[in-house]
Amino acid sequence: MITDRPPVWMGEHALHALEQWMAKHAGAHQLYILGDENTLAQCLPELLARVPSLRGAGNIQVRAGERSKDLEVCRAIWLHLAEQHADRQAVLVNLGGGVITDLGGFVAATYKRGIRFIHVPTTVMGMVDAAIGGKAAIDLGGVKNLVGSFADPVATCIHPPFLRTLGKREVLNGIAEMIKHGLVLDADHWNQVRRAPLHDLQVLAPLIERSASIKAQVVGTDPRDQGLRKLLNFGHTIGHALEAFALESPQRTLLHGEAVAIGMVCATWLSWRTGSLDRDRMNAVEEHLMGLFPAFGFEASDHHRILELMRNDKKISGGEFRFTLLTGIGSAQVDVPINAVQVAEALEHYRLLLPDVHLRHHPQA
Ligand SMILES: NC(=O)c1ccc[n+]([C@@H]2O[C@H](COP(=O)([O-])OP(=O)(O)OC[C@H]3O[C@@H](n4cnc5c(N)ncnc54)[C@H](O)[C@@H]3O)[C@@H](O)[C@H]2O)c1
Ligand SMILES: [Zn+2]
Numbered sequence: 001m002i003t004d005r006p007p008v009w010m011g012e013h014a015l016h017a018l019e020q021w022m023a024k025h026a027g028a029h030q031l032y033i034l035g036d037e038n039t040l041a042q043c044l045p046e047l048l049a050r051v052p053s054l055r056g057a058g059n060i061q062v063r064a065g066e067r068s069k070d071l072e073v074c075r076a077i078w079l080h081l082a083e084q085h086a087d088r089q090a091v092l093v094n095l096g097g098g099v100i101t102d103l104g105g106f107v108a109a110t111y112k113r114g115i116r117f118i119h120v121p122t123t124v125m126g127m128v129d130a131a132i133g134g135k136a137a138i139d140l141g142g143v144k145n146l147v148g149s150f151a152d153p154v155a156t157c158i159h160p161p162f163l164r165t166l167g168k169r170e171v172l173n174g175i176a177e178m179i180k181h182g183l184v185l186d187a188d189h190w191n192q193v194r195r196a197p198l199h200d201l202q203v204l205a206p207l208i209e210r211s212a213s214i215k216a217q218v219v220g221t222d223p224r225d226q227g228l229r230k231l232l233n234f235g236h237t238i239g240h241a242l243e244a245f246a247l248e249s250p251q252r253t254l255l256h257g258e259a260v261a262i263g264m265v266c267a268t269w270l271s272w273r274t275g276s277l278d279r280d281r282m283n284a285v286e287e288h289l290m291g292l293f294p295a296f297g298f299e300a301s302d303h304h305r306i307l308e309l310m311r312n313d314k315k316i317s318g319g320e321f322r323f324t325l326l327t328g329i330g331s332a333q334v335d336v337p338i339n340a341v342q343v344a345e346a347l348e349h350y351r352l353l354l355p356d357v358h359l360r361h362h363p364q365a
Helices: 014-026 037-042 044-050 071-083 098-113 124-130 160-165 168-185 187-195 201-221 228-233 236-248 256-273 279-292 300-312 340-353 357-361
Strands: 031-036 058-062 091-096 116-121 135-140 143-150 155-157 320-328 331-338
Touching: 014 044, 014 091, 014 116, 014 155, 031 037, 031 044, 031 098, 037 044, 037 058, 037 091, 037 160, 058 071, 071 098, 071 135, 091 098, 098 116, 098 124, 098 135, 098 143, 116 124, 124 160, 124 168, 124 201, 160 201, 168 187, 168 201, 168 228, 168 256, 168 279, 168 320, 168 331, 187 201, 201 228, 228 236, 228 320, 228 331, 236 256, 236 300, 236 320, 236 340, 256 279, 256 320, 256 340, 279 320, 300 340
Parallel strands: 031 058, 031 091, 091 116, 116 155
Antiparallel strands: 135 143, 320 331
């Protein structure tokens, strides 16, 4: 069943659509723009130039980074809105990456039982993933996304030129999710993304829009995350655990997309190992991901801890993990039972693909 979903405005008229909506629905009401120091500096001037209705809006700035998905930050924003006498007709525009859209979505969905909000994502991750799908959350007690709700924006407005100032590593972070979209649902998309020069926004923009559409379509058939949406978990079962594992050793950082890329290498191998994907396709996926994303080294003795972190994650039933695995390029199946031994084998497979750093640093004469 396809339910009514909020529009995703894309293409060169996306900001124009935002202006039109603002002029029609928000003119007389209080307007606020939430961002972090980077998005307010880099993206706000262009937003105001192209969406004049927002020029009178109040700016709310939080610190860049995951740590702003925090209850104290919410509290400060709620109190600020209350001091400004923001009423239920107020509109919040969330201008930023996934941190801002997750935080702003949650703050707006709860302030006075919910005010209208619009997502204007400024990272690839935001455009193809975080700003679409109606999930909003903050972190609590060290647990990511512990508190939140399903809350739909009025619309999501995707304007890829905002990405001009985004760093390379952040671009690649979002590309991981685009690769995922191709692998589980759209072979053409996979082929285009893997061949695209990723620094070229002209080439990237339509691919970002394609990925955003794929996400919107999947969410439209499964808005409450009960079935089809599990396809989007591809690479995330192991990916989430690796993200948590990296946090335990502060000298190494691993962005979400980088962790998912490793998770996809492992899950692709498991797809081959369990007989649902042939070897050539597995090799092609693996080769591309290994070439694109930085190596993340860990020891065989770490498998145990990574498995433990996977068990703490929610997607486990009856002692076995449930994986989304590929059945081809552009197709996947969900809920495939995979046991701990198979997971350890997959992690070991990834480890063996890494260049041997030790040997390279000590070349034999
Ligand atoms: N709700 C969902 O469905 C969903 C899906 C995926 C991710 N998320 C959440 O998204 C968050 C990660 O989002 P993210 O990867 O976009 O990170 P982010 O929001 O932290 O942005 C990354 C960095 O880029 C900077 N930045 C953003 N736009 C910029 C621009 N145009 N120019 C220069 N700098 C810019 C930010 O200030 C920040 O320092 C996580 O909290 C994750 O849980 C949510
Ligand atoms: Zn993800």
